[in-house]
Structure formats: C-alpha cells, structure tokens
Amino acid sequence: MTQKAKKVEDTVDLFTSDTLKGGAKKPELVKVLCGNSGPDVDWLVDKFDLDMSLLARLGGHSAPRTHRGKERFPGMTITYALIQMVEKISERSDLARIINKAKVKQLLMNNGAVCGVLYEKRGKDFKEEGPVILATGGFGADFTEDSLLAKYRPDLLHLPTTNGDHTTGDGIKMGEAIGARSIDLEWVQVHPTGLVEPDDPEAKIKFLAAEALRGVGGLVINAAGLRFCNELGRRDYVTGEMWKSKPPYRLILNKAASEEIMWHCKHYTGRGVMKFYQTGEELCKDMGIELSTLEATHQQHFEAAKKQEKDPEGGPYTAYPSGKTWDEPSGKTGVGKKFFHNIIEGSKVKSEPFY
Structure with a gap:
C-alpha cells in the first residue's frame, strides 16, 4: 500500500529479478519471498496498526521497497507486535503456551x-x-573449533558478527544429530557495515549499522576520505570492494540524510558507537585528512547527480574518484542508477553537520 500511495513503480517480477542476481538461484524460494512480501507487509500494517510508512531503496534493489517506521528498528517493531499477540493468545486460551x-x-x-x-x-x-x-536462528556467533562456521566457512572465522551471542547453531546441530539433512550452510553472508565499539574495537560481536543508513544517502569512505564503491550495490559487492581499499572505513551522513533516519542516529550515538560532528571540518580533523579531500568527494557525487537529472537514461556518470561509473559495480543492472539521495555540494562540507 505504501508503494502505491507514493506511486513507486515496482513489480514482483522486478523484485524477483533483483533477488536472483544476488542469490543462490533457487527460484522456488525466491518466488515465495517476492510474491508474499507485499501482502505480508499489508497484513502487518492492517492487523497490528504498525507504522511502515517510510520507504527506502537499499542495496541490490532497483526500486524503493524496504519498509520501516519513523521510530525504532523495523525488526523490533514487527517482532514485538508478533510476540505480544502470542502472549495475549496464551493468556486468553489454550491455543498457545509460552x-x-x-x-x-x-x-x-x-x-x-x-x-x-x-x-x-x-x-x-x-x-x-x-x-x-526449529526456528533457532543461525550459527554466526559460534567461533569454536567444532562450530558450523568452522565446518562450512572457516575462512570467515576471523571476522566479527552482528549476530547475537545466542546464535550458535544449536537447533541445526540437534536436527543433524537425528539425521536431518541440512542444505546451503556454506551461504554465510558478510555484511559490509558494523559499528565498532571504541572501548572494545576487537569485540567479536558488533552492533549492526542498518543498511538504511546508506539508503538515506550515507556515503562509505575509506581512510583517505574517498568513496570506492556504489553504496547501494549488493552486500557481497560492497564487502568485496572493502577488501581492496584502505581501512578504517566510515559511513557518513550529512544533515539531510541523518534527519531522515534520526531515530537510528540518536540510538547509535547513545550507545557510543556513532559520533556527531558539528561540522565537516571536525570530521576531517578526526580522520586526519584534508578538508579539500572530503569536499572533492562530495562535489564529484554532486556533479554526477546533476548530469543524470538531465539525461532520460540516467547516466552512467563518474560518481567517485576511482573513475568508475555509478552503476558499473552492479554489472550494468541499473542498481544505484538514477538514485542520488540527500546530496550536498562540496563547498558545504566545511560547515555541514555529520554523523
């Protein structure tokens, strides 16, 4: 309903196409996901009166189709509503017991x-x-020698996770113990943006930096203050580009971008995993880079946006210093094309507040 109200052009076929490009090519599962997602969102809104009024275009998508509310994380909004419903049922009848x-x-x-x-x-x-x-979650937080992660993806054991420390694959192991067959356990996704705790930077459990931070216009920059990827590319692509560039990486949001997702920003800063800078000059000083570098990064982004506005095909145009085009990282699929959101001119960086 939200997409229709905002006149967003999207279809199940387009969603399916986007999903198949970034997955294991299992059309029977993709059909369930893409075909049911719209009705499921409508059911959540109608049944629980949830606020899912904000739309965002996130990584790998070619249309704005990710829903969230104005407050709290969408996962919290949805799961709390479902849990409370089951609790009420258990109090009133024998249909459920918790x-x-x-x-x-x-x-x-x-x-x-x-x-x-x-x-x-x-x-x-x-x-x-x-x-x-069995609905016990995955196994990303088990780093022991006999873990499922060690068995199926030992190459990822050195990475931290945004999974909760309870996510140790117990349900899967119980199933395997009685002869259940498991599939696709090697498909472990590496998310590009996690928030680092300043007092414990080597902690294996990280707090997830929501993808919506990039969806509202956040830019990912390397240690030199340069963009090196299409922030709205698929997660595997963004992560792959990080391996090639120079850490530490920062996800920065200008004033307009942060205002669009202020609940998240306040939550992260309250936890001490995100900083607020009164000006871009303060940000550059903290990073140890020249202000002119960050100004140039934003100006190149701004110029590419101006060009695509005048072009009915939307580009592609150079949008970051590597010389690559805005949609090139996504394999010319259109992901990221025609989407420049909450951009600012380079000249505004000096006095612009940033998260």
Whole structure:
C-alpha cells in the first residue's frame, strides 16, 4: 500500500529479478519471498496498526521497497507486535503456551519421526510432545573449533558478527544429530557495515549499522576520505570492494540524510558507537585528512547527480574518484542508477553537520 500511495513503480517480477542476481538461484524460494512480501507487509500494517510508512531503496534493489517506521528498528517493531499477540493468545486460551528461560536439549523420536523435545528449565528436564518447528536462528556467533562456521566457512572465522551471542547453531546441530539433512550452510553472508565499539574495537560481536543508513544517502569512505564503491550495490559487492581499499572505513551522513533516519542516529550515538560532528571540518580533523579531500568527494557525487537529472537514461556518470561509473559495480543492472539521495555540494562540507 505504501508503494502505491507514493506511486513507486515496482513489480514482483522486478523484485524477483533483483533477488536472483544476488542469490543462490533457487527460484522456488525466491518466488515465495517476492510474491508474499507485499501482502505480508499489508497484513502487518492492517492487523497490528504498525507504522511502515517510510520507504527506502537499499542495496541490490532497483526500486524503493524496504519498509520501516519513523521510530525504532523495523525488526523490533514487527517482532514485538508478533510476540505480544502470542502472549495475549496464551493468556486468553489454550491455543498457545509460552515457556521462557528454558533450553531445548534434544529432539525426541518415535518410530523414526520427531515427536517432541526434551528441555531444561531451572535445573530440571521436561518433555513436550507434538510437532516441532526449529526456528533457532543461525550459527554466526559460534567461533569454536567444532562450530558450523568452522565446518562450512572457516575462512570467515576471523571476522566479527552482528549476530547475537545466542546464535550458535544449536537447533541445526540437534536436527543433524537425528539425521536431518541440512542444505546451503556454506551461504554465510558478510555484511559490509558494523559499528565498532571504541572501548572494545576487537569485540567479536558488533552492533549492526542498518543498511538504511546508506539508503538515506550515507556515503562509505575509506581512510583517505574517498568513496570506492556504489553504496547501494549488493552486500557481497560492497564487502568485496572493502577488501581492496584502505581501512578504517566510515559511513557518513550529512544533515539531510541523518534527519531522515534520526531515530537510528540518536540510538547509535547513545550507545557510543556513532559520533556527531558539528561540522565537516571536525570530521576531517578526526580522520586526519584534508578538508579539500572530503569536499572533492562530495562535489564529484554532486556533479554526477546533476548530469543524470538531465539525461532520460540516467547516466552512467563518474560518481567517485576511482573513475568508475555509478552503476558499473552492479554489472550494468541499473542498481544505484538514477538514485542520488540527500546530496550536498562540496563547498558545504566545511560547515555541514555529520554523523
């Protein structure tokens, strides 16, 4: 409904095309995701009266189709509503029962079929019989030698994760222990933007820097103050370009960009993982770069935007100092093309506030 209200041109076929370009080419799963996402968003809004009024065009998408509200992270908004609904049902009827502070230890079997679970609560074991759905999350926070990460993607063990420390693959291991077949566990996604805790920069658990920060116009720059990628490219592409450039990297938002996502900015700064700079000059001083460098970075971005506004085809035009074009990193697919959002001229950088 939000897309229609804002006259966004998008289709299930276009969404499907975008998804297949960046995934494992499994059309049966992509069909479920892309075909059901619109009705599911409408259901959340209608059923729970959720605020999903803000649209953003994020990495790998060729149209604005990611929904969020004006406050809180969208995941919080959605999951809190669902949890509260189940809690109300459990209070009013026998249709649902919630058991908290318990740990499932084993899947129970009967004649070769799963028939329930064995769980521990307050030092005692209990059995719960019935159909079982495993929804225990992934395994990205298990860095031990016998972890699923070590088994399927040992090359990623040195990286931190934005998964919670509970995400250790317990459910998958329980399934495998009774002979369940697992698939695609090697498909571990590396997200390009995580927030570093200044007091503990080597921490293995990081706080996610929401992709919406790039969607509202945030720029990713390297240690020299230069852009080196299309911020709205797919995550694997942005991460790949980071390996080639010079860290540390910064995700910077000018005044207009930060105002569009201010709840996030205030939340991050409150946690001490994001800084606010009164001026771009302060930012450059903190980075140890010349102001003229950051001015040039923004000016090149600004000039490319002006050119594409006059061109019905939208470019491509050089948008960062490497000389590559705005849509080139996405393989000429149009991702990032015709989308310059909350841009500023280089001359404004000196006095512009930044997050």
